[in-house]
Amino acid sequence: MHMPPSDPTPGIDDIPPAAHCAPPVVDQARFGTPIGTTPWSAPATPPQRHGVLTEAAHDDKAALAQQICDVMRLMYQQEVVVANDGNVSCRLPNGNILITASGVLKGFMTPDQVIECDSQGNSLDGRKVTTEIKMHVAAYEMRPxxxxxxxxxxxxxxxxxxxxxxLAECTIPEIIVTMGTIPTAPYSTPSTYDLPDGLKPFLARGDAVIMERHGVVCVGSDLFDAFKKMEMVEHTAKITHAARLLGEVKPIAPPGVQQLLDTRKELGIYTKNNLCDGCGAREVCASPLYP
Ligand SMILES: [Zn+2]
Known part of the structure:
Protein backbone atom coordinates (compact mmCIF):
# COMPACT_ATOMS: atom_id res chain seq x y z
CA MET A 1 0.00 0.00 0.00
CA HIS A 2 1.23 3.47 -0.84
CA MET A 3 1.37 5.90 2.07
CA PRO A 4 0.78 9.60 1.33
CA PRO A 5 3.81 11.75 2.16
CA SER A 6 3.46 13.21 5.63
CA ASP A 7 4.14 16.84 6.47
CA PRO A 8 7.85 17.44 6.98
CA THR A 9 8.77 17.52 10.67
CA PRO A 10 10.00 21.00 11.61
CA GLY A 11 13.70 21.09 12.49
CA ILE A 12 14.87 22.40 15.84
CA ASP A 13 16.03 25.61 14.09
CA ASP A 14 12.50 26.25 12.90
CA ILE A 15 11.06 26.41 16.42
CA PRO A 16 11.40 29.93 17.80
CA PRO A 17 12.74 30.00 21.36
CA ALA A 18 10.06 30.91 23.87
CA ALA A 19 10.71 34.28 25.43
CA HIS A 20 10.53 32.92 28.96
CA CYS A 21 13.00 30.05 28.40
CA ALA A 22 16.26 29.99 30.32
CA PRO A 23 19.29 30.81 28.12
CA PRO A 24 21.15 27.85 26.61
CA VAL A 25 23.88 26.29 28.74
CA VAL A 26 26.32 25.84 25.86
CA ASP A 27 28.18 28.98 24.83
CA GLN A 28 28.31 28.72 21.01
CA ALA A 29 31.49 30.82 20.91
CA ARG A 30 33.27 28.17 22.98
CA PHE A 31 31.61 25.12 21.41
CA GLY A 32 34.11 22.24 21.09
CA THR A 33 37.13 24.27 22.27
CA PRO A 34 39.10 22.60 25.10
CA ILE A 35 38.73 23.78 28.68
CA GLY A 36 41.81 23.33 30.85
CA THR A 37 43.84 20.18 30.29
CA THR A 38 42.59 16.99 28.67
CA PRO A 39 42.44 14.30 29.94
CA TRP A 40 41.06 15.80 33.07
CA SER A 41 42.51 14.54 36.32
CA ALA A 42 41.21 14.90 39.84
CA PRO A 43 43.17 17.01 42.35
CA ALA A 44 45.65 15.05 44.47
CA THR A 45 43.57 15.74 47.58
CA PRO A 46 39.95 15.10 46.63
CA PRO A 47 37.32 17.18 48.40
CA GLN A 48 35.28 15.42 51.07
CA ARG A 49 31.72 15.12 49.90
CA HIS A 50 28.95 16.06 52.34
CA GLY A 51 31.42 15.89 55.19
CA VAL A 52 31.90 12.18 54.62
CA LEU A 53 35.36 10.60 54.54
CA THR A 54 35.35 8.62 51.31
CA GLU A 55 39.01 7.58 51.20
CA ALA A 56 40.82 5.43 53.74
CA ALA A 57 43.82 3.14 53.49
CA HIS A 58 42.94 -0.46 54.33
CA ASP A 59 45.10 -0.40 57.48
CA ASP A 60 44.34 3.15 58.67
CA LYS A 61 42.22 2.30 61.70
CA ALA A 62 41.43 5.93 62.60
CA ALA A 63 40.20 6.71 59.08
CA LEU A 64 38.24 3.45 58.89
CA ALA A 65 36.60 4.14 62.26
CA GLN A 66 35.57 7.54 60.88
CA GLN A 67 34.18 5.86 57.75
CA ILE A 68 32.19 3.45 59.92
CA CYS A 69 30.64 6.45 61.72
CA ASP A 70 29.95 8.19 58.41
CA VAL A 71 28.22 5.11 56.97
CA MET A 72 26.22 4.64 60.16
CA ARG A 73 25.10 8.28 60.07
CA LEU A 74 24.06 7.98 56.42
CA MET A 75 22.12 4.80 57.22
CA TYR A 76 20.41 6.65 60.09
CA GLN A 77 19.55 9.61 57.85
CA GLN A 78 18.07 7.24 55.26
CA GLU A 79 15.99 5.41 57.91
CA VAL A 80 17.90 2.18 57.40
CA VAL A 81 18.43 2.20 61.17
CA VAL A 82 16.96 3.95 64.21
CA ALA A 83 18.13 4.11 67.82
CA ASN A 84 20.70 1.39 68.54
CA ASP A 85 19.87 -0.66 65.45
CA GLY A 86 22.29 -2.06 62.97
CA ASN A 87 26.02 -2.51 62.84
CA VAL A 88 28.81 -1.82 60.43
CA SER A 89 32.22 -3.45 60.30
CA CYS A 90 35.35 -3.63 58.21
CA ARG A 91 38.17 -6.14 58.06
CA LEU A 92 41.78 -5.12 58.46
CA PRO A 93 44.65 -6.69 56.52
CA ASN A 94 45.60 -8.68 59.66
CA GLY A 95 42.16 -10.30 59.80
CA ASN A 96 40.96 -8.24 62.76
CA ILE A 97 37.56 -6.56 62.56
CA LEU A 98 36.57 -2.99 63.42
CA ILE A 99 32.90 -2.87 64.40
CA THR A 100 30.37 -0.46 65.89
CA ALA A 101 29.93 -0.82 69.66
CA SER A 102 26.58 -2.11 70.86
CA GLY A 103 24.06 0.03 72.70
CA VAL A 104 25.10 3.33 71.18
CA LEU A 105 22.96 5.73 69.18
CA LYS A 106 24.08 4.76 65.71
CA GLY A 107 23.18 8.02 64.01
CA PHE A 108 25.47 9.98 66.36
CA MET A 109 28.44 7.65 66.69
CA THR A 110 32.00 8.87 67.14
CA PRO A 111 35.15 6.90 66.22
CA ASP A 112 35.87 6.05 69.88
CA GLN A 113 32.67 3.94 69.75
CA VAL A 114 34.27 1.58 67.25
CA ILE A 115 35.74 -1.62 68.74
CA GLU A 116 38.56 -3.75 67.39
CA CYS A 117 37.95 -7.52 67.54
CA ASP A 118 39.96 -10.51 66.45
CA SER A 119 38.83 -12.49 63.42
CA GLN A 120 36.46 -14.52 65.63
CA GLY A 121 34.75 -11.41 66.97
CA ASN A 122 36.36 -11.31 70.43
CA SER A 123 36.84 -7.76 71.66
CA LEU A 124 40.49 -6.83 72.03
CA ASP A 125 39.92 -4.11 74.64
CA GLY A 126 37.29 -5.64 76.90
CA ARG A 127 34.39 -3.58 75.60
CA LYS A 128 31.09 -5.31 74.85
CA VAL A 129 30.66 -6.32 71.23
CA THR A 130 27.25 -6.57 69.58
CA THR A 131 25.66 -10.03 69.60
CA GLU A 132 25.28 -9.59 65.84
CA ILE A 133 29.07 -9.88 65.46
CA LYS A 134 28.38 -13.54 64.55
CA MET A 135 26.77 -12.37 61.34
CA HIS A 136 29.84 -10.30 60.45
CA VAL A 137 32.29 -13.11 61.29
CA ALA A 138 30.26 -15.54 59.18
CA ALA A 139 30.24 -13.11 56.25
CA TYR A 140 34.02 -12.64 56.40
CA GLU A 141 34.60 -16.39 56.70
CA MET A 142 32.32 -17.07 53.78
CA ARG A 143 33.73 -14.31 51.61
CA PRO A 144 37.52 -13.87 51.71
CA LEU A 167 12.31 -9.26 45.82
CA ALA A 168 14.23 -12.07 44.09
CA GLU A 169 12.70 -11.31 40.73
CA CYS A 170 14.43 -10.02 37.62
CA THR A 171 12.59 -6.73 37.40
CA ILE A 172 15.17 -3.92 37.48
CA PRO A 173 18.07 -4.00 34.96
CA GLU A 174 20.48 -2.14 37.25
CA ILE A 175 20.09 -4.76 39.96
CA ILE A 176 20.43 -7.69 37.54
CA VAL A 177 23.73 -6.28 36.27
CA THR A 178 25.15 -5.56 39.70
CA MET A 179 23.70 -7.93 42.30
CA GLY A 180 21.58 -10.37 40.33
CA THR A 181 18.50 -10.51 42.48
CA ILE A 182 17.84 -9.73 46.12
CA PRO A 183 17.12 -13.00 47.95
CA THR A 184 15.38 -13.40 51.30
CA ALA A 185 16.87 -15.79 53.87
CA PRO A 186 14.24 -17.67 55.89
CA TYR A 187 13.56 -16.43 59.41
CA SER A 188 15.83 -17.37 62.26
CA THR A 189 16.16 -15.85 65.70
CA PRO A 190 18.43 -12.79 65.71
CA SER A 191 21.70 -13.11 67.67
CA THR A 192 21.70 -16.95 67.52
CA TYR A 193 24.07 -19.02 65.43
CA ASP A 194 21.11 -20.12 63.29
CA LEU A 195 21.08 -16.69 61.74
CA PRO A 196 24.65 -16.55 60.36
CA ASP A 197 24.40 -20.21 59.34
CA GLY A 198 21.25 -19.43 57.38
CA LEU A 199 22.92 -16.48 55.69
CA LYS A 200 25.96 -18.33 54.42
CA PRO A 201 24.46 -19.99 51.33
CA PHE A 202 23.09 -16.61 50.22
CA LEU A 203 26.32 -14.71 50.81
CA ALA A 204 28.19 -17.40 48.90
CA ARG A 205 26.22 -16.39 45.81
CA GLY A 206 25.54 -12.70 46.26
CA ASP A 207 26.45 -9.49 48.05
CA ALA A 208 23.08 -8.59 49.57
CA VAL A 209 20.46 -10.59 51.41
CA ILE A 210 17.25 -9.74 53.21
CA MET A 211 16.78 -11.60 56.48
CA GLU A 212 13.10 -12.37 56.94
CA ARG A 213 11.45 -10.23 59.65
CA HIS A 214 14.76 -8.69 60.61
CA GLY A 215 16.89 -6.68 58.22
CA VAL A 216 19.38 -6.63 55.41
CA VAL A 217 23.06 -7.51 55.31
CA CYS A 218 25.37 -6.37 52.50
CA VAL A 219 29.04 -7.04 51.89
CA GLY A 220 31.51 -5.08 49.83
CA SER A 221 35.07 -4.36 48.78
CA ASP A 222 35.06 -1.43 51.22
CA LEU A 223 32.62 0.29 53.57
CA PHE A 224 31.05 2.51 50.94
CA ASP A 225 30.70 -0.36 48.48
CA ALA A 226 28.74 -2.32 51.09
CA PHE A 227 26.71 0.77 52.03
CA LYS A 228 25.91 1.40 48.37
CA LYS A 229 24.38 -2.07 48.11
CA MET A 230 22.26 -1.41 51.20
CA GLU A 231 20.96 1.75 49.51
CA MET A 232 20.23 -0.20 46.33
CA VAL A 233 18.30 -2.91 48.15
CA GLU A 234 16.08 -0.38 49.92
CA HIS A 235 15.66 1.68 46.75
CA THR A 236 14.58 -1.45 44.88
CA ALA A 237 12.09 -2.24 47.63
CA LYS A 238 10.68 1.31 47.42
CA ILE A 239 10.38 1.18 43.62
CA THR A 240 8.73 -2.23 43.77
CA HIS A 241 6.33 -1.01 46.45
CA ALA A 242 5.38 2.01 44.35
CA ALA A 243 4.95 -0.15 41.25
CA ARG A 244 2.77 -2.67 43.06
CA LEU A 245 0.46 0.16 44.13
CA LEU A 246 0.10 1.12 40.47
CA GLY A 247 -0.37 -2.36 39.04
CA GLU A 248 1.18 -5.74 38.36
CA VAL A 249 4.96 -6.06 38.38
CA LYS A 250 6.23 -8.36 35.64
CA PRO A 251 9.79 -9.72 35.49
CA ILE A 252 12.07 -9.18 32.49
CA ALA A 253 11.90 -12.19 30.15
CA PRO A 254 14.88 -14.60 30.34
CA PRO A 255 16.47 -13.50 27.01
CA GLY A 256 16.47 -9.93 28.32
CA VAL A 257 18.06 -11.10 31.56
CA GLN A 258 20.73 -12.94 29.58
CA GLN A 259 21.51 -9.77 27.61
CA LEU A 260 21.98 -7.89 30.87
CA LEU A 261 24.35 -10.56 32.13
CA ASP A 262 26.30 -10.23 28.87
CA THR A 263 26.44 -6.45 29.41
CA ARG A 264 27.74 -7.09 32.90
CA LYS A 265 30.56 -9.17 31.45
CA GLU A 266 31.37 -6.50 28.87
CA LEU A 267 31.50 -3.87 31.61
CA GLY A 268 33.90 -6.05 33.57
CA ILE A 269 31.73 -6.18 36.68
CA TYR A 270 32.81 -9.12 38.78
CA THR A 271 30.95 -8.61 42.03
CA LYS A 272 29.10 -11.68 43.25
CA ASN A 273 25.93 -11.99 41.23
CA ASN A 274 23.59 -14.81 42.10
CA LEU A 275 22.31 -14.98 38.51
CA CYS A 276 25.82 -15.58 37.16
CA ASP A 277 26.53 -18.57 39.35
CA GLY A 278 25.16 -21.06 36.89
CA CYS A 279 21.72 -21.09 38.45
CA GLY A 280 20.05 -19.77 35.28
CA ALA A 281 17.96 -16.64 35.23
CA ARG A 282 14.65 -18.41 34.77
CA GLU A 283 15.16 -20.61 37.79
CA VAL A 284 15.47 -17.59 40.04
CA CYS A 285 12.86 -15.44 38.35
CA ALA A 286 10.27 -18.18 38.51
CA SER A 287 10.60 -18.96 42.19
CA PRO A 288 8.17 -17.09 44.43
CA LEU A 289 10.74 -17.18 47.23
CA TYR A 290 14.44 -17.56 46.64
CA PRO A 291 16.08 -20.11 46.35
ZN1 LIG B 1 19.66 -6.56 63.21
Missing amino acids: DVRAVVHGHPIYAVAFSLAGIS
Missing part, protein backbone atom coordinates in the same frame (compact mmCIF):
# COMPACT_ATOMS: atom_id res chain seq x y z
CA ASP A 145 37.07 -11.15 49.07
CA VAL A 146 35.09 -8.71 51.21
CA ARG A 147 36.42 -5.98 53.42
CA ALA A 148 33.19 -4.59 54.85
CA VAL A 149 29.79 -5.70 56.13
CA VAL A 150 26.83 -3.44 56.78
CA HIS A 151 23.64 -4.46 58.52
CA GLY A 152 20.48 -2.46 59.07
CA HIS A 153 16.71 -2.71 59.27
CA PRO A 154 15.48 -0.80 56.20
CA ILE A 155 11.73 -0.19 56.28
CA TYR A 156 10.62 -1.29 52.81
CA ALA A 157 12.90 -4.28 52.39
CA VAL A 158 11.89 -5.67 55.79
CA ALA A 159 8.22 -4.92 55.11
CA PHE A 160 8.37 -7.06 51.96
CA SER A 161 9.70 -9.96 54.03
CA LEU A 162 6.94 -9.48 56.63
CA ALA A 163 4.37 -9.62 53.86
CA GLY A 164 6.04 -12.73 52.42
CA ILE A 165 6.73 -11.03 49.08
CA SER A 166 10.02 -11.85 47.41
Whole structure:
Protein backbone atom coordinates (compact mmCIF):
# COMPACT_ATOMS: atom_id res chain seq x y z
CA MET A 1 0.00 0.00 0.00
CA HIS A 2 1.23 3.47 -0.84
CA MET A 3 1.37 5.90 2.07
CA PRO A 4 0.78 9.60 1.33
CA PRO A 5 3.81 11.75 2.16
CA SER A 6 3.46 13.21 5.63
CA ASP A 7 4.14 16.84 6.47
CA PRO A 8 7.85 17.44 6.98
CA THR A 9 8.77 17.52 10.67
CA PRO A 10 10.00 21.00 11.61
CA GLY A 11 13.70 21.09 12.49
CA ILE A 12 14.87 22.40 15.84
CA ASP A 13 16.03 25.61 14.09
CA ASP A 14 12.50 26.25 12.90
CA ILE A 15 11.06 26.41 16.42
CA PRO A 16 11.40 29.93 17.80
CA PRO A 17 12.74 30.00 21.36
CA ALA A 18 10.06 30.91 23.87
CA ALA A 19 10.71 34.28 25.43
CA HIS A 20 10.53 32.92 28.96
CA CYS A 21 13.00 30.05 28.40
CA ALA A 22 16.26 29.99 30.32
CA PRO A 23 19.29 30.81 28.12
CA PRO A 24 21.15 27.85 26.61
CA VAL A 25 23.88 26.29 28.74
CA VAL A 26 26.32 25.84 25.86
CA ASP A 27 28.18 28.98 24.83
CA GLN A 28 28.31 28.72 21.01
CA ALA A 29 31.49 30.82 20.91
CA ARG A 30 33.27 28.17 22.98
CA PHE A 31 31.61 25.12 21.41
CA GLY A 32 34.11 22.24 21.09
CA THR A 33 37.13 24.27 22.27
CA PRO A 34 39.10 22.60 25.10
CA ILE A 35 38.73 23.78 28.68
CA GLY A 36 41.81 23.33 30.85
CA THR A 37 43.84 20.18 30.29
CA THR A 38 42.59 16.99 28.67
CA PRO A 39 42.44 14.30 29.94
CA TRP A 40 41.06 15.80 33.07
CA SER A 41 42.51 14.54 36.32
CA ALA A 42 41.21 14.90 39.84
CA PRO A 43 43.17 17.01 42.35
CA ALA A 44 45.65 15.05 44.47
CA THR A 45 43.57 15.74 47.58
CA PRO A 46 39.95 15.10 46.63
CA PRO A 47 37.32 17.18 48.40
CA GLN A 48 35.28 15.42 51.07
CA ARG A 49 31.72 15.12 49.90
CA HIS A 50 28.95 16.06 52.34
CA GLY A 51 31.42 15.89 55.19
CA VAL A 52 31.90 12.18 54.62
CA LEU A 53 35.36 10.60 54.54
CA THR A 54 35.35 8.62 51.31
CA GLU A 55 39.01 7.58 51.20
CA ALA A 56 40.82 5.43 53.74
CA ALA A 57 43.82 3.14 53.49
CA HIS A 58 42.94 -0.46 54.33
CA ASP A 59 45.10 -0.40 57.48
CA ASP A 60 44.34 3.15 58.67
CA LYS A 61 42.22 2.30 61.70
CA ALA A 62 41.43 5.93 62.60
CA ALA A 63 40.20 6.71 59.08
CA LEU A 64 38.24 3.45 58.89
CA ALA A 65 36.60 4.14 62.26
CA GLN A 66 35.57 7.54 60.88
CA GLN A 67 34.18 5.86 57.75
CA ILE A 68 32.19 3.45 59.92
CA CYS A 69 30.64 6.45 61.72
CA ASP A 70 29.95 8.19 58.41
CA VAL A 71 28.22 5.11 56.97
CA MET A 72 26.22 4.64 60.16
CA ARG A 73 25.10 8.28 60.07
CA LEU A 74 24.06 7.98 56.42
CA MET A 75 22.12 4.80 57.22
CA TYR A 76 20.41 6.65 60.09
CA GLN A 77 19.55 9.61 57.85
CA GLN A 78 18.07 7.24 55.26
CA GLU A 79 15.99 5.41 57.91
CA VAL A 80 17.90 2.18 57.40
CA VAL A 81 18.43 2.20 61.17
CA VAL A 82 16.96 3.95 64.21
CA ALA A 83 18.13 4.11 67.82
CA ASN A 84 20.70 1.39 68.54
CA ASP A 85 19.87 -0.66 65.45
CA GLY A 86 22.29 -2.06 62.97
CA ASN A 87 26.02 -2.51 62.84
CA VAL A 88 28.81 -1.82 60.43
CA SER A 89 32.22 -3.45 60.30
CA CYS A 90 35.35 -3.63 58.21
CA ARG A 91 38.17 -6.14 58.06
CA LEU A 92 41.78 -5.12 58.46
CA PRO A 93 44.65 -6.69 56.52
CA ASN A 94 45.60 -8.68 59.66
CA GLY A 95 42.16 -10.30 59.80
CA ASN A 96 40.96 -8.24 62.76
CA ILE A 97 37.56 -6.56 62.56
CA LEU A 98 36.57 -2.99 63.42
CA ILE A 99 32.90 -2.87 64.40
CA THR A 100 30.37 -0.46 65.89
CA ALA A 101 29.93 -0.82 69.66
CA SER A 102 26.58 -2.11 70.86
CA GLY A 103 24.06 0.03 72.70
CA VAL A 104 25.10 3.33 71.18
CA LEU A 105 22.96 5.73 69.18
CA LYS A 106 24.08 4.76 65.71
CA GLY A 107 23.18 8.02 64.01
CA PHE A 108 25.47 9.98 66.36
CA MET A 109 28.44 7.65 66.69
CA THR A 110 32.00 8.87 67.14
CA PRO A 111 35.15 6.90 66.22
CA ASP A 112 35.87 6.05 69.88
CA GLN A 113 32.67 3.94 69.75
CA VAL A 114 34.27 1.58 67.25
CA ILE A 115 35.74 -1.62 68.74
CA GLU A 116 38.56 -3.75 67.39
CA CYS A 117 37.95 -7.52 67.54
CA ASP A 118 39.96 -10.51 66.45
CA SER A 119 38.83 -12.49 63.42
CA GLN A 120 36.46 -14.52 65.63
CA GLY A 121 34.75 -11.41 66.97
CA ASN A 122 36.36 -11.31 70.43
CA SER A 123 36.84 -7.76 71.66
CA LEU A 124 40.49 -6.83 72.03
CA ASP A 125 39.92 -4.11 74.64
CA GLY A 126 37.29 -5.64 76.90
CA ARG A 127 34.39 -3.58 75.60
CA LYS A 128 31.09 -5.31 74.85
CA VAL A 129 30.66 -6.32 71.23
CA THR A 130 27.25 -6.57 69.58
CA THR A 131 25.66 -10.03 69.60
CA GLU A 132 25.28 -9.59 65.84
CA ILE A 133 29.07 -9.88 65.46
CA LYS A 134 28.38 -13.54 64.55
CA MET A 135 26.77 -12.37 61.34
CA HIS A 136 29.84 -10.30 60.45
CA VAL A 137 32.29 -13.11 61.29
CA ALA A 138 30.26 -15.54 59.18
CA ALA A 139 30.24 -13.11 56.25
CA TYR A 140 34.02 -12.64 56.40
CA GLU A 141 34.60 -16.39 56.70
CA MET A 142 32.32 -17.07 53.78
CA ARG A 143 33.73 -14.31 51.61
CA PRO A 144 37.52 -13.87 51.71
CA ASP A 145 37.07 -11.15 49.07
CA VAL A 146 35.09 -8.71 51.21
CA ARG A 147 36.42 -5.98 53.42
CA ALA A 148 33.19 -4.59 54.85
CA VAL A 149 29.79 -5.70 56.13
CA VAL A 150 26.83 -3.44 56.78
CA HIS A 151 23.64 -4.46 58.52
CA GLY A 152 20.48 -2.46 59.07
CA HIS A 153 16.71 -2.71 59.27
CA PRO A 154 15.48 -0.80 56.20
CA ILE A 155 11.73 -0.19 56.28
CA TYR A 156 10.62 -1.29 52.81
CA ALA A 157 12.90 -4.28 52.39
CA VAL A 158 11.89 -5.67 55.79
CA ALA A 159 8.22 -4.92 55.11
CA PHE A 160 8.37 -7.06 51.96
CA SER A 161 9.70 -9.96 54.03
CA LEU A 162 6.94 -9.48 56.63
CA ALA A 163 4.37 -9.62 53.86
CA GLY A 164 6.04 -12.73 52.42
CA ILE A 165 6.73 -11.03 49.08
CA SER A 166 10.02 -11.85 47.41
CA LEU A 167 12.31 -9.26 45.82
CA ALA A 168 14.23 -12.07 44.09
CA GLU A 169 12.70 -11.31 40.73
CA CYS A 170 14.43 -10.02 37.62
CA THR A 171 12.59 -6.73 37.40
CA ILE A 172 15.17 -3.92 37.48
CA PRO A 173 18.07 -4.00 34.96
CA GLU A 174 20.48 -2.14 37.25
CA ILE A 175 20.09 -4.76 39.96
CA ILE A 176 20.43 -7.69 37.54
CA VAL A 177 23.73 -6.28 36.27
CA THR A 178 25.15 -5.56 39.70
CA MET A 179 23.70 -7.93 42.30
CA GLY A 180 21.58 -10.37 40.33
CA THR A 181 18.50 -10.51 42.48
CA ILE A 182 17.84 -9.73 46.12
CA PRO A 183 17.12 -13.00 47.95
CA THR A 184 15.38 -13.40 51.30
CA ALA A 185 16.87 -15.79 53.87
CA PRO A 186 14.24 -17.67 55.89
CA TYR A 187 13.56 -16.43 59.41
CA SER A 188 15.83 -17.37 62.26
CA THR A 189 16.16 -15.85 65.70
CA PRO A 190 18.43 -12.79 65.71
CA SER A 191 21.70 -13.11 67.67
CA THR A 192 21.70 -16.95 67.52
CA TYR A 193 24.07 -19.02 65.43
CA ASP A 194 21.11 -20.12 63.29
CA LEU A 195 21.08 -16.69 61.74
CA PRO A 196 24.65 -16.55 60.36
CA ASP A 197 24.40 -20.21 59.34
CA GLY A 198 21.25 -19.43 57.38
CA LEU A 199 22.92 -16.48 55.69
CA LYS A 200 25.96 -18.33 54.42
CA PRO A 201 24.46 -19.99 51.33
CA PHE A 202 23.09 -16.61 50.22
CA LEU A 203 26.32 -14.71 50.81
CA ALA A 204 28.19 -17.40 48.90
CA ARG A 205 26.22 -16.39 45.81
CA GLY A 206 25.54 -12.70 46.26
CA ASP A 207 26.45 -9.49 48.05
CA ALA A 208 23.08 -8.59 49.57
CA VAL A 209 20.46 -10.59 51.41
CA ILE A 210 17.25 -9.74 53.21
CA MET A 211 16.78 -11.60 56.48
CA GLU A 212 13.10 -12.37 56.94
CA ARG A 213 11.45 -10.23 59.65
CA HIS A 214 14.76 -8.69 60.61
CA GLY A 215 16.89 -6.68 58.22
CA VAL A 216 19.38 -6.63 55.41
CA VAL A 217 23.06 -7.51 55.31
CA CYS A 218 25.37 -6.37 52.50
CA VAL A 219 29.04 -7.04 51.89
CA GLY A 220 31.51 -5.08 49.83
CA SER A 221 35.07 -4.36 48.78
CA ASP A 222 35.06 -1.43 51.22
CA LEU A 223 32.62 0.29 53.57
CA PHE A 224 31.05 2.51 50.94
CA ASP A 225 30.70 -0.36 48.48
CA ALA A 226 28.74 -2.32 51.09
CA PHE A 227 26.71 0.77 52.03
CA LYS A 228 25.91 1.40 48.37
CA LYS A 229 24.38 -2.07 48.11
CA MET A 230 22.26 -1.41 51.20
CA GLU A 231 20.96 1.75 49.51
CA MET A 232 20.23 -0.20 46.33
CA VAL A 233 18.30 -2.91 48.15
CA GLU A 234 16.08 -0.38 49.92
CA HIS A 235 15.66 1.68 46.75
CA THR A 236 14.58 -1.45 44.88
CA ALA A 237 12.09 -2.24 47.63
CA LYS A 238 10.68 1.31 47.42
CA ILE A 239 10.38 1.18 43.62
CA THR A 240 8.73 -2.23 43.77
CA HIS A 241 6.33 -1.01 46.45
CA ALA A 242 5.38 2.01 44.35
CA ALA A 243 4.95 -0.15 41.25
CA ARG A 244 2.77 -2.67 43.06
CA LEU A 245 0.46 0.16 44.13
CA LEU A 246 0.10 1.12 40.47
CA GLY A 247 -0.37 -2.36 39.04
CA GLU A 248 1.18 -5.74 38.36
CA VAL A 249 4.96 -6.06 38.38
CA LYS A 250 6.23 -8.36 35.64
CA PRO A 251 9.79 -9.72 35.49
CA ILE A 252 12.07 -9.18 32.49
CA ALA A 253 11.90 -12.19 30.15
CA PRO A 254 14.88 -14.60 30.34
CA PRO A 255 16.47 -13.50 27.01
CA GLY A 256 16.47 -9.93 28.32
CA VAL A 257 18.06 -11.10 31.56
CA GLN A 258 20.73 -12.94 29.58
CA GLN A 259 21.51 -9.77 27.61
CA LEU A 260 21.98 -7.89 30.87
CA LEU A 261 24.35 -10.56 32.13
CA ASP A 262 26.30 -10.23 28.87
CA THR A 263 26.44 -6.45 29.41
CA ARG A 264 27.74 -7.09 32.90
CA LYS A 265 30.56 -9.17 31.45
CA GLU A 266 31.37 -6.50 28.87
CA LEU A 267 31.50 -3.87 31.61
CA GLY A 268 33.90 -6.05 33.57
CA ILE A 269 31.73 -6.18 36.68
CA TYR A 270 32.81 -9.12 38.78
CA THR A 271 30.95 -8.61 42.03
CA LYS A 272 29.10 -11.68 43.25
CA ASN A 273 25.93 -11.99 41.23
CA ASN A 274 23.59 -14.81 42.10
CA LEU A 275 22.31 -14.98 38.51
CA CYS A 276 25.82 -15.58 37.16
CA ASP A 277 26.53 -18.57 39.35
CA GLY A 278 25.16 -21.06 36.89
CA CYS A 279 21.72 -21.09 38.45
CA GLY A 280 20.05 -19.77 35.28
CA ALA A 281 17.96 -16.64 35.23
CA ARG A 282 14.65 -18.41 34.77
CA GLU A 283 15.16 -20.61 37.79
CA VAL A 284 15.47 -17.59 40.04
CA CYS A 285 12.86 -15.44 38.35
CA ALA A 286 10.27 -18.18 38.51
CA SER A 287 10.60 -18.96 42.19
CA PRO A 288 8.17 -17.09 44.43
CA LEU A 289 10.74 -17.18 47.23
CA TYR A 290 14.44 -17.56 46.64
CA PRO A 291 16.08 -20.11 46.35
ZN1 LIG B 1 19.66 -6.56 63.21
